[in-house]
Amino acid sequence: MTHKFRFIFVLLFVVSFVLIRIYEDSLFYDPFLNYFKSDFNALPLPVYDSVRLFISLLFRYGLNTVLSLGLIFSLFKDIGIVKFAAILYAFFLVILVFSFYTTIYFYAERNNLLLFYVRRFLIQPIFILLFIPAFYYQKLQK
Secondary structure, three states: HHHHHHHHHHHHHHHHHHHHHHHHHOOOOOOOHHHHOOOOOOOOOOOOHHHHHHHHHHHHHHHHHHHHHHHHHHOOOHHHHHHHHHHHHHHHHHHHHHHHHHHHHHHHHOHHHHHHHHHHHOOOOOOHHHHHHHHHHHHOOO
């Protein structure tokens, strides 16, 4: 019976990631969503509210982090792994936000591709795709 509950929780977390992606336009303030869907290398950066964008990015990263930590706990049932992953998420948040705003302010029009990828790591749950295999491999080694 516990395997069924684990599967249901894993499925709920994955569906939650999908729902965040589907409703991203209405849930979050992000003028870069449509900007990066177009030919962004030929366009100037969109007008944005820096504080509002930061809060929105933080909220989205936070949602993805909570869901990712829940998914990790559902898969591994190890609070130590969850704590370690939480520390990694916090560390990467600081690095990514600093990189995002540094890129916008200093390299705005010249380095749109770097901005695209830094933003992608902030708004998408990419780290979970790295952490699950790494933690699984670590469990196998023990």
